[in-house]
Amino acid sequence: MTWVNAVIQGLLLGGQYALIACGLSLTFGVMRIVNLAHGDLAVCGAYLGLVLSAALGVPVWVTLPLLLPAAFAAGLLLQALLFGRALRHGVLAPVLVTFGLSVMIENLLQVAATSDPRGLNGGALALASFRIGSITVSWLFMTAFLTACAVLSGVQLLLSRTSWGRKVRATADDLDTARLVGIRVRPLFAVVSGIAIATAALAGVFIGTIGTFDPLAGSNTLIFAFEAVVIGGLGSLWGTLIGGMALGVTQVVVGQWNEAYAVLAVHLLFLAVLAVRPGGLFASHQVASEVAGAGALG
Amino acid sequence: MNQTTKPMDPAVTVSRWNHAATATTGASALGLLALVAVPYFAGGPAEQPLITLLTLVAMASLWNLLAGFSGLTSFGQHAYIGLGAYALYLAAAHGVNPFAGIALAAVAAAVISLPVSVLVLRLSGGYFAVATLVIAAVFQIVASLSQTVGGTTGVSVPGLAGYGPVLREALIYWATLAVAVASVAGVYLLVRRTFGLDARAVGSDPVAAAAAGVRVGRIRRLAYLVAAGGAGAVGALIALQTLYVEPTSVFNIQYSVYMLFMVLIGGMGTIEGPVLGALVLFGLQEALASYGAWYLVIVGGLAVAATLVASRGLWGLVSDRFGWSLLPVGYRVREHR
Numbered sequence A: 001m002t003w004v005n006a007v008i009q010g011l012l013l014g015g016q017y018a019l020i021a022c023g024l025s026l027t028f029g030v031m032r033i034v035n036l037a038h039g040d041l042a043v044c045g046a047y048l049g050l051v052l053s054a055a056l057g058v059p060v061w062v063t064l065p066l067l068l069p070a071a072f073a074a075g076l077l078l079q080a081l082l083f084g085r086a087l088r089h090g091v092l093a094p095v096l097v098t099f100g101l102s103v104m105i106e107n108l109l110q111v112a113a114t115s116d117p118r119g120l121n122g123g124a125l126a127l128a129s130f131r132i133g134s135i136t137v138s139w140l141f142m143t144a145f146l147t148a149c150a151v152l153s154g155v156q157l158l159l160s161r162t163s164w165g166r167k168v169r170a171t172a173d174d175l176d177t178a179r180l181v182g183i184r185v186r187p188l189f190a191v192v193s194g195i196a197i198a199t200a201a202l203a204g205v206f207i208g209t210i211g212t213f214d215p216l217a218g219s220n221t222l223i224f225a226f227e228a229v230v231i232g233g234l235g236s237l238w239g240t241l242i243g244g245m246a247l248g249v250t251q252v253v254v255g256q257w258n259e260a261y262a263v264l265a266v267h268l269l270f271l272a273v274l275a276v277r278p279g280g281l282f283a284s285h286q287v288a289s290e291v292a293g294a295g296a297l298g
Numbered sequence B: 001m002n003q004t005t006k007p008m009d010p011a012v013t014v015s016r017w018n019h020a021a022t023a024t025t026g027a028s029a030l031g032l033l034a035l036v037a038v039p040y041f042a043g044g045p046a047e048q049p050l051i052t053l054l055t056l057v058a059m060a061s062l063w064n065l066l067a068g069f070s071g072l073t074s075f076g077q078h079a080y081i082g083l084g085a086y087a088l089y090l091a092a093a094h095g096v097n098p099f100a101g102i103a104l105a106a107v108a109a110a111v112i113s114l115p116v117s118v119l120v121l122r123l124s125g126g127y128f129a130v131a132t133l134v135i136a137a138v139f140q141i142v143a144s145l146s147q148t149v150g151g152t153t154g155v156s157v158p159g160l161a162g163y164g165p166v167l168r169e170a171l172i173y174w175a176t177l178a179v180a181v182a183s184v185a186g187v188y189l190l191v192r193r194t195f196g197l198d199a200r201a202v203g204s205d206p207v208a209a210a211a212a213g214v215r216v217g218r219i220r221r222l223a224y225l226v227a228a229g230g231a232g233a234v235g236a237l238i239a240l241q242t243l244y245v246e247p248t249s250v251f252n253i254q255y256s257v258y259m260l261f262m263v264l265i266g267g268m269g270t271i272e273g274p275v276l277g278a279l280v281l282f283g284l285q286e287a288l289a290s291y292g293a294w295y296l297v298i299v300g301g302l303a304v305a306a307t308l309v310a311s312r313g314l315w316g317l318v319s320d321r322f323g324w325s326l327l328p329v330g331y332r333v334r335e336h337r
Helices: A002-031 A038-056 A060-087 A093-114 A139-161 A161-173 A175-180 A185-210 A217-233 A237-257 A258-278 A285-296 B019-041 B046-071 B078-093 B096-118 B125-145 B164-192 B194-202 B208-212 B215-243 B254-267 B272-291 B293-309 B314-324
Strands: A130-133 A137-138 B014-015 B333-334
Touching: A002 A038, A002 A060, A002 A137, A002 A139, A002 A161, A002 A185, A002 A217, A002 A237, A038 A060, A038 A093, A038 A139, A038 A185, A038 B019, A060 A093, A060 A185, A060 A237, A093 A217, A093 B125, A093 B254, A093 B293, A130 A139, A137 A139, A139 A161, A139 A175, A139 A185, A139 A237, A161 A175, A161 A185, A161 A285, A161 B096, A185 B314, A217 A237, A217 A258, A217 B125, A237 A258, A237 B254, A258 B096, A258 B125, B019 B046, B019 B164, B046 B194, B046 B215, B046 B272, B078 B096, B078 B215, B078 B254, B096 B125, B096 B164, B096 B215, B096 B293, B164 B194, B164 B215, B194 B208, B194 B215, B208 B215, B254 B272, B254 B293, B254 B314, B272 B293
Parallel strands: none
Antiparallel strands: A130 A137, B014 B333
16 A cells, blocks of 8 residues: 555656656747756746745735736846847857856845745645545645646647647747748746746645755755656647656655665666657657757758 | 867967967966975965865866867766765775875776766766766765765875875875876877867857767767776865865865856956966855855856856956967967958
């Protein structure tokens, strides 16, 4: 029964990874930017939640109506100031710029908030749980998982069912042709970036409520999100959810056996997928070959 | 060297070498002699800062080979710095002379980077960058789980007790100088060969390079292996300098941040740029050491600004302004009047 429990907890944990990975997948899929500061932006979201919830004296959930628009605005701003400019400087520039941003954020957070680990005030939800048979499930984990599913399906529906989503997909497929047929790419990219950062901040709030975070937590967050994206298959949001769950289950099940090997096992799972199916388990062929890029050439 | 580019039209000469390059090579040789002699006339107080600077020079040149010439933005080079440090410890623990251990560390890092390259080179751009971070994380976890190398507490480097403090310091200085010179000169000689042209073609447009017959995979792999081997040697030096090897300090992402900064500030894809970038970072370290985390905020900010505003770095600004090329890697076509 402990193993069944581990699998269930792992699936729920995987939802959190998928939630962080959602924005990473979106910015890559649409703008071809791998945002190396994505994990740090999630951690920024957690710190913003900490500040707001302390200032207002309420659980962090109550601050979400303030926090998410702020994160969305930060996304618009970053797109206008950094990402958009970087895109005009060739293929290497976005990688270098977002890595530089990541270094800045991590150290600014250390200056502003010291390197002490923090946790967020999750209110009553943080302690509540329910039982299925002999398995105890935390409502907090369940909420995180359901939120991840809701956000991923929301983004997926937005992309596949709305006229805005059609424009995004057209731009992702062929930027120049999209411009030719009259799509205004800049505001489109700005909104995509806003959504990506807002989902990152939301994920950050869950990370901060479930565990603790510190200024340097962003790098690991990025790595896990990235592994979820690659394992699930690039360009497929459902794949990302499954990739996240594969990571979560691996981490918890191996952790059940020996805690010290849990994170290592996750990385090895990622490397194994990279060795066997570099495009991920559910990738569309086109996206997979773009990611491989020069790697696919002889 | 120039026979393949002999011009068809006699009104044009194609040349690579120039008077400035002769002067630079001559001055570098003299400078090198002076640097070799430092332990005899200046001793410890001059050696310490020079060791730091030369280590930075080696790291910058090697990362430039990877990112500047071959377009491989690896932010996980600290994987091989850590590996080199542990290789040096293991060699020294088995009775190998620690200074000979530097070469062993380089070889070990290059050998281990071969299977790693098979995995990470399946990706490119930002995905390659994050995959290299994963590799560094894996190495760090493996090191902290291995009790033979002291787990999370780490180990002290043995084998140096036989040297007096003055001699030990001088030997470490000379070893660092040797690695720095080998890195700069090695990268320079490597990119002057056909490899350099191929690597730059791969870095700027891999598809076009492949279409033109460049063996993209082989070029990327060679650049990755050389950079890993070099980082292994640097890691071994760091182990010798600190005399202690511990997972969190040798697998520190800060090394990769420094490499990025020096190459971006100095100028990607030139030989002079990374050396200049190392001087700038060294100056910043001295000036801002007391500001702690602010120092890295400035380093990150300058790297972002350099990418967006001056993508060819300080050396790019200088050489554009004055037309200088001290250590040319390309060719120049001149028309006769």
